[in-house]
Amino acid sequence: MNQDTLGTIFLNASLVNNFVLAYFLGICPFLGVSGKLETATRMGGAVCFVMLVSSMCAFAINKFLTAINAPYLQLISFIVVIASTVQLVEMFIKKVSPSLFRQLGIFLPLITTNCAILGLALFQTNKGYNFTQSIVYALGAGVGFTLALVLMAGIREKLELATVPQMVQGTAITLMIAGILSLSFMGFAGLGA
């Protein structure tokens, strides 16, 4: 059993080992949906929610699979749970806000293949977190993801007004900005364990 305090777990997941900038998880939506600040914030919210729900489910599944001694089913059951949660969120958003549904477009179903979520489920299992710790870890990871996404979107909105050489336009410049962001997030390294 892991003895980390809840505060450390939260800080670790959101800043020190930021899922996007330190673990390279969830790069696809990070590059894809970070064009506009508003969409980025909402995408972050959706990912946060999916993370929370799937983290709880993953915890229960892991307990069950350990009990029946079938660890090889772990990956398959995790992905099924995540896929169904995403389906749920998709239906919910479609009902509540059709305009947001259109904005997020293909990236909404693609949350299923967002490695940050499966990564979260796998990491919390590896680290042996208990139920509360798992929830805090998921929350931290979600906040960290949203933070990275929102920062990136803010920079990219400003970037539209700047003259970027044609050769660097598109993904190349985005990646370089991500590099600088990641470099500055390393400054948090002293905070956590």
Added chain:
Amino acid sequence: MNGSRQSAGPSSTDEFIKGLWRENPVFVQVLGMCPVLAVTNSAVNALSMGLATTFVMVLSNTLVSALRNFIPKEVRIATYILIIATFVTVVDYLIQAVSLEIHRALGAFISLIVVNCLILGRAEAFASRNGVARSFLDGLGMGVGFTFALLCLGGVREIFGSGSLFGVALFPDGFQPWVVMILPSGGFFTLGVLLLLFNRLRTRQKELLAPVEGRAT
């Protein structure tokens, strides 16, 4: 799927070749970025990750293509993911059996092959519409192209970051490694620069080809 068989279509070698350069999954399609950045801090890691992904992609492409007429349209994505997850579990245990060291270095990223958008993308965009042989070649080509891109990135990062390639030291003792290249930010920078070079190459190629195409049409 009948359409592709009736029309002349690209040859089978073309299905293989396109993944290497023209539709390179990393440099052109910018898919499957997470493992590309995460495990390329050394060339060995990059190569093993590339091979594992190729293995999964070839097998899942083949199986998806073989089953394409039996999978109901509504649950196809879920089915694809299940197929992929099964093969990834196989690969996970396989790597663990072959080399524990590599298994430790790649860590959770072997399991995360499941959510590599490239594999799901190929299953949906290609394997579900084409025959078994073609899908096999497509998977192989994309896999090799993916491995090639990973190697480019892993090679560059290892040369500058630790002054070696595949563990063989390249520089004299006085060389001070650029630690930043092994760190996460180095991965972003290197991939950014590689994409930039690739963009440049492609625009130049287009400029050279443009007058020829203009005449043809």
